[in-house]
Amino acid sequence: LHAMNTVVAQLQRRFQDYLVSLYQQGFLDNQFTELRKLQDEGTPDFVAEVVSLFFDDCSKLINSMSRSLERPENVDFKQVDSGVHQLKGSSSSVGARRVKNVCISFKECCDVQNREGCLRCLQQVDYEYKMLKTKLQDLFNLEQQIVQAGGAIPQVNIN
């Protein structure tokens, strides 16, 4: 029984450290904390479900913006701007800080119809969302391990 407690405590410690590091490295912001508040034993998958919807959104929007930016002589900046707006909104809603910040630069490129700049931002936003997806998958795996070991998910306070 003592051994089990140690395993749980270790997993909880790993989870906590990992989550804190994601905030410290700027992957996540306060809105992610707000989302975690909405999760409880009755809805243990809430955050995972929301971010899953977000990543699907990212993929879809990046694809359509890529198509709009494809031909240099015929860029639909309105469509790109609309895509960036949506991406900025949803990244903000889930606390995906780096993705959101790229969207701010992305919008500026759109506003001045800078196709090259847009393409760079598109690439960057693609990189950032995929990076975050990997990080959060690791986080959720840790969460799952804690639950399977019979432990509770720690409430983590981010300063």
Place this chain on the structure above:
Amino acid sequence: MAVGEVMRMEVPTGGDLTVSSPDLHVLAVDDSIVDRKVIERLLRISSCKVTTVESGTRALQYLGLDGNTGASDLKDLKVNLIVTDYSMPGLTGYDLLKKIKESSTFREIPVVIMSSENILTRIEQCLKEGAEDFLLKPVKLADVKRIKQLIMRNEAEDHKTLSHSNKRKLGEDVDASPSSSSSSSSHDDSSVKDFPSSKRMKSESDIFSPFI
């Protein structure tokens, strides 16, 4: 004029409750699937019944404002609050707000606008058109709790008005309330004209205080 006061008035010993269940039914409108999921959870956690739709057009369909019978015509699906995103393709949140306030059937439903952009003229425009409040995205639990309290307080005032006219035998003194003897739950325009402006004033101070 506290809510507690209203509740004591409303529940005579052994008598039947005249105040309806405190569960608000909220219609949430947002074109973003992520935001719909989040707002739905925020509202459910705050003990509200929630229906989410993806556009202003769908919202009007749900309410039956498009000329057809809406789902919310069914008695137990009556909508108590509409929360809508501002920037949506097609009908914007502002357009939706206007349509609702133009409708004699639905103008009493409080409408709250959400936006990721903190534009003062936009906020003023919405309040002027009759929006109850304006939330800056991303929306947090504290925002939803505040809105719920605001709506419940307004509903309690409305019920107090109704019950006061219904229960003439209760002898207590109440401040002059601008009620006429309407006993139905769907308000007659004339009896509640005074309320919307006072609600707007409250919302303005609620919204602008954080900016100070």
